Amino acid sequence: MTLTRTTMVTGNTVSERKSRFIEAFEESLANGLTDFVKFIAEQCETSTERNRRRRDVFFNTPFSICIERARYFTDSFKQTEGEPQALRMAKAYRKYLENVTIVLDDSDLFAGHVGGKMLCSQLFPEMCSSYLDDDAWEEASNFNINPVQISEAEIAELREMAKYWRGKTLQEHYNHMKPHNDDLVHQRGLIFAYNMLAGIGHVIVDIERGLKRGLGDIRDEALRKVECLQQSPEDALTPKKIAFYKAVSIAVDGLIAYSRRNADHAERLAAHEGDEQRRLELLRIAEACRRVPERPARNFFEALQCMWFMLVGNEMESSQISICPGRMDQFLYSIYLKDLEEGAITRQDVVELLENILIRMGQSSWLYSGRQQGTLFYPKKGNLVTITLSGKDENGHDMTNDLTYLIMHAHANTRLGHPTLAVRLHKDSPDALREACARLIGTGKGQPTIMNDEVIVSALMRLGFEQGDAYEYANIGCIEMGNAGSSIGPHSIGFVNLAKCLELAFHNGRCPIFGDQVGPQTGEARAFTSYAQLLDAYARQVSFAMTQFNQSVSVIEMGHELLRPIPFMSSITDNSMQCGLDLTDGGSRYYFAGIEGIGVADVADSLASVKKLVFDDKRISMTELVDALSNNFCDNERLRLMLLNAAPKFGNDEDSVDEIARESCTVFLKEVKKHRDYWGSVYYPGIWSIELAMILGSAVGALPSGRLAFESLTEGVSPSRGCDRRGPTASIKSVAKLDHHLMENGSVFNMKFNPGTFKDENISKFIDVMKTYFELGGFQMQFSVVDRKTLLDAREHPEKHRDLVVRVAGYSAYFVEQSPRVQEHIIERTEH
DSSP: OOOOTTTOOOSSGGGGSOOHHHHHHHHHGGGTTTTHHHHHHHHOSOSSHHHHHHHHHHHHSOOEEEOHHHHHHHHHHHHTTTSOHHHHHHHHHHHHHHHSOOOOOTTOSSOOOSSSSSSEEEOOTTTOSGGGGOGGGGGGGGOSSSOOBOOHHHHHHHHHHHHHHTTOSHHHHHHHHSOTTHHHHHHTTSEEOOGGGGOSOOEEOOHHHHHHHOHHHHHHHHHHHHHHHHHSOOSTTHHHHHHHHHHHHHHHHHHHHHHHHHHHHHHHHHHTOOOHHHHHHHHHHHHHHHHTTTSOOOSHHHHHHHHHHHHHHHHHHSSOSOEEOBOHHHHTHHHHHHHHHHTSOOHHHHHHHHHHHHHHHHTOOOOOSSSSTTTSSSOSSOOOOEEEEEOBOTTSOBOOOHHHHHHHHHHHHHTOSOSEEEEEEOTTOOHHHHHHHHHHHTTTSOOOEEEEHHHHHHHHHHTTOOHHHHHTOEEETTTEEEOTTTEEOOTTOEEEEHHHHHHHHHBTTBOTTTOOBOSOOOOBGGGOOSHHHHHHHHHHHHHHHHHHHHHHHHHHHHHHHHHOOOHHHHHTOHHHHHHTOOGGGTOOSEEOEEEEEEOHHHHHHHHHHIIIIIIISOSSOHHHHHHHHHTTTTTOHHHHHHHHHSSOOTTSOOHHHHHHHHHHHHHHHHHHTTOBOTTSOBEEEEBOOTTHHHHHHTTOOOOTTSOOTTOOOOOTTOOOTTTOOSOHHHHHHHHHTSOGGGOTTOBOOEEEEOGGGGSTTTHHHHHHHHHHHHHTTOOEEEEEEOOHHHHHHHHHOGGGOTTOEEEOSSSEEEGGGSOHHHHHHHHTSOBO
């Protein structure tokens, strides 16, 4: 069946006429889209009845665990004992794809699901065996937040699998090899370096490679390289390279087999489908699945199907999040334009197709552990997939096109928290794009996040990216950066608790909560006679934390090299295919491990209080302060109020404290760059926190900022909650004074605005806020637009607010699915 205008079925008769939105769009193309941008935010409802059903499926389907991946990987690994690990992973991956249950809902326009159930997470037994037989499974369906459906038979099967995997997983490798004091520095909240135990992710998939070449060509290339190496061995690495290329061909064959199985399933459904419109849709799905991803896509529909298979294929291989498509409006534009000009598709068709695929992206889910999935780190519905739009090329040309706006509109219509939209802005971005961003932000869904092209491109080039590659960057996950097909790395491999470093500096390296020696002895603070001594002690604690962090991470990276190759992801990465090395074995052109600092404003406000009240004004003594901190200000509320109110606070455009923030933050940023990981690669720092601002805050006692023990730390580069008292302009000026050019792994600046800010008469003022921050050198901005009353009502009546989306810390999530502590943290943010 050839895809033509007459066979392009899109769910209802609306597709046969132009919608009000499309009319506005087409009429506005010639005049700068002035009228059109209002429609992006005004419609905010799926364009067809089908997509309304698809969205309802998303919210009404119980969240389940799919054990099929664990089952088939276990069976395959039992059969391949003694073979190279790359081949074992590839064969297990292929076996899974050849057997996993095919799911295709009647509201789906595209084939392919992560797992064998409608809304589910997979299990990755090769990463950790202990959660396979966790007692928590018995109570999973009763979790207060994000309950999980799993049958007694499935629980029994998991426990049987666990017997095989004990002693063979990445977690156990780490437990055997970790530094001697690793448990101490983690338990006391100094560092958090476990993220990479979850697998390799946070990557931009090279979708364009699949669209233009087809995976069949990549498989054939791998087989040719095997034959060449067998006939003409190169060096001592030849056996490893042969195993790698064989693994690539096996893994790619697995995904092609999966696409064909989806084609078979769609054809079987079509044979028994009574509705002619749906029958044609099923045949179109089947035709596309027989074509892609094995061969190049011929049209826009096949391009979207190919993209989806490539994303799903990576998610089924790697136990990680943020498997991202990158710059969708760029790599889809030429094939979209071809179909549009040939009359094979209309913009209304495009909107519906995009809505359907975006809803599918939004339901991808990731399981962190066997307990309250998503509650601590990531929401169950959403895998931190990010789509990047616009930006400029290396010649300085703006790359905004009409597909940019169509994707924004389709995303707004879904009204979902995922996938995340990231829009690249620069000094020459169209005014219409800025207004479209502002109006989307004003809908209250926390989207899009706004990226500063000038700052980010220069940061990537300093890291070693070639100019062309730097300009092709896309957003990954929260606010990390990379580009398709040439960069990879654990962008959020872990976190350093800067507030804990300061606390240790006040107590000579001891943890005041438990009394044990965690960091080096850097002097008793009671004896300090100058601010410089305190700052030096803090810097030494930061250096110690980074050294500990590096040791832990190196063990994890070694484990991935030995145990966890990823042949499918490697197959669509150019340098891996050229050099014959898996991505876990140094195959990427650009590899950078990202390390985040947490508590920038807490440290700045604390140091500013000490400098002013202890050393400058001499209103309190160091002994009095240390005693008060040790007792959590018990019976000394007077002193705490003095610290809160009599010392300057970061976020108010006061140079005295802003300079302290810059200096103390730069201590961490520069320290990170002194260290190299297991492969000799540079670490690159960022300042953001996800929910770890709350988790690591629970390990920190009272601080000189006036913060009480165990309260949440501040997130990213944002000022402390309630301390930015002079309005948004003062806040952004303070934050812009930090060394953002050193934060190559990004910085999260989270601002909360009242919905009234986005009325027509105020929208230009909000746009000016974004412009000002970027002109001052800011890296990224993200916004929550919801009033306190709505949040409080959602906390009391979650059933009324299932789709209430808020910006958490680098990503959006459903408010009612967050833990009570996260909800309180969001409610208490400063509102502008």
